[in-house]
Amino acid sequence: MLAQAVCRIGLGLGTQSLPIVGNSLRRFCSDGVDDLKKALSELIPEQQERLKALKKNYGSKSLGEVTVDMAIGGMRGIPGMLWETSLLDPEEGIRFRGLSIPDLQAQLPSAVPGGQPIPEGLLWLLLTGKVPTKEQAVSVTEELRERSHLGAHVLKVLNSLPDDAHPMSQLSVGVMALQSGSHFAAAYTRGTHKSKYWETVYEDSMDLIAKLPQLAAMIYRRTYKGGEQINPHHKLDWAANLAYMMGYEDSGCHEMMRMYQTIHSDHEGGNVSAHTTHLVGSALSDPYLSYAAGMNGLAGPLHGLANQEVLRWLKDLTAKLGPQPDKEAVRKYVEDTLASGKVVPGYGHAVLRKTDPRYTCQREFAQKYMPGYPLFKLVSDLYEVVPEVLGKTGKIKNPWPNVDAHSGVLLQYYGITEENYYTVLFGVSRALGVLAQGVWSRALGLPIERPKSMTMASLEHMLAQGTPT
Numbered sequence: 001m002l003a004q005a006v007c008r009i010g011l012g013l014g015t016q017s018l019p020i021v022g023n024s025l026r027r028f029c030s031d032g033v034d035d036l037k038k039a040l041s042e043l044i045p046e047q048q049e050r051l052k053a054l055k056k057n058y059g060s061k062s063l064g065e066v067t068v069d070m071a072i073g074g075m076r077g078i079p080g081m082l083w084e085t086s087l088l089d090p091e092e093g094i095r096f097r098g099l100s101i102p103d104l105q106a107q108l109p110s111a112v113p114g115g116q117p118i119p120e121g122l123l124w125l126l127l128t129g130k131v132p133t134k135e136q137a138v139s140v141t142e143e144l145r146e147r148s149h150l151g152a153h154v155l156k157v158l159n160s161l162p163d164d165a166h167p168m169s170q171l172s173v174g175v176m177a178l179q180s181g182s183h184f185a186a187a188y189t190r191g192t193h194k195s196k197y198w199e200t201v202y203e204d205s206m207d208l209i210a211k212l213p214q215l216a217a218m219i220y221r222r223t224y225k226g227g228e229q230i231n232p233h234h235k236l237d238w239a240a241n242l243a244y245m246m247g248y249e250d251s252g253c254h255e256m257m258r259m260y261q262t263i264h265s266d267h268e269g270g271n272v273s274a275h276t277t278h279l280v281g282s283a284l285s286d287p288y289l290s291y292a293a294g295m296n297g298l299a300g301p302l303h304g305l306a307n308q309e310v311l312r313w314l315k316d317l318t319a320k321l322g323p324q325p326d327k328e329a330v331r332k333y334v335e336d337t338l339a340s341g342k343v344v345p346g347y348g349h350a351v352l353r354k355t356d357p358r359y360t361c362q363r364e365f366a367q368k369y370m371p372g373y374p375l376f377k378l379v380s381d382l383y384e385v386v387p388e389v390l391g392k393t394g395k396i397k398n399p400w401p402n403v404d405a406h407s408g409v410l411l412q413y414y415g416i417t418e419e420n421y422y423t424v425l426f427g428v429s430r431a432l433g434v435l436a437q438g439v440w441s442r443a444l445g446l447p448i449e450r451p452k453s454m455t456m457a458s459l460e461h462m463l464a465q466g467t468p469t
């Protein structure tokens, strides 16, 4: 049945269907006021100078020691990468270009008065470091709309996969199906000067971000809704359009999607999806190749797939204990999870040492829009039980909930009940951060990433000789 899926994408909606012809790079908003690429190009020289000065003045300074524990413990705590778009504080959580989540909610343009930020404004912020005006954010919506056309071959490629292909595998394959359109790869083959790399990386990144909602909705519709696709709505913003093309027209769901897509976008550079995208991009693999690699990392259960795992775990809990179990029963269920050698999904973090502000933001959304929803009540009860149980183990460094502990509840409430799809929504959002940084990585001329590895024998030898201590 999936192979016979009906696709209406790209048919008849003039403003949605502006394929790039050859390698021509279109200009948007040529008056300059709302031109994101122009705004970016004006910032690049000063940032290049800034990096040069940093290297010249402080290049030989130490950023601290590297212990054996760090080297064999997942490189935890080693500052080894430049990442401009966001920074994570263990106690406070994430800041995007210096702005916390409440700052984003207060300062970024929204689609409805007093509503959630639109991710297009965040994208402007991530790329330029500046809060956009409403006009600038809307210009990004328009730019993305113009770039959003998805070739008919993408659905054919997806339809050639086994019916049970996981949505994250479909996302990765779908992105790779788009890679032949890479402007960067074509420019590199033509021999473009390295000072111009960022320009085609920008074009690829914007194209990819523009196409992801249609690709993600296509995956959803073919996997769960019989295959019939829904055309984009030419008046909706990027995140609301994603929900709309998935089949959700409720304005509350659209607000939730704007918030969801904003808060999952970036979490500094060391997390698996961001680091992978950065690493692969450092080999001058184009944004399609590097983002697809990042998504394969996001698909791991200790990273982005945890949002799927949380829902599976909650479903198992309610199947065993009923929809409103008492706290003692919940406590026992958490203890049993640990005793069976599994992790409690949605809890813990490699860097954070407090409740994730992305959890808090989602909790506040739920308190406002779904206060009596039973699944929200259960997730709230877990917040009162799980940290104490995890804390008692004595080994879990952060017993508090992360972003994935709460996102599924919001999606379930609006009818998006298929948990195996959840990581795709995380992945669409993550494109904003990792691709914005990818543009800067090329603009700043960052080199190929190549850390040193050690064998156990080389470590033993080095340490037996007493150097270093």
Ligand code: NMX
Residues within 6 Å of the ligand: 301, 302, 303, 304, 306, 338, 342, 343, 344, 345, 346, 347, 348, 349, 350, 351, 395, 396, 397, 398, 402, 403, 404
């Ligand atoms: N449940 C059970 N055990 C845990 C948990 C948890 N939620 N969190 C950490 N531990 C264990 C961890 O497996 C390790 O055990 P061992 O020494 O036997 O290998 C020990 O506690 C110490 O780990 P930490 O240093 O506290 O955490 P680490 O930095 O290694 O891992 C996570 C961080 C996020 C991978 C880990 O907390 C975890 O597996 N959490 C559950 C999965 C999850 O929610 N992932 C999503 C993270 C956010 N995201 O979207 O990416």
Ligand code: MLT
Residues within 6 Å of the ligand: 266, 267, 270, 271, 272, 273, 303, 350, 351, 402, 403
């Ligand atoms: C993320 O959003 O990438 C996760 O919280 C994982 C991390 O930061 O390590």
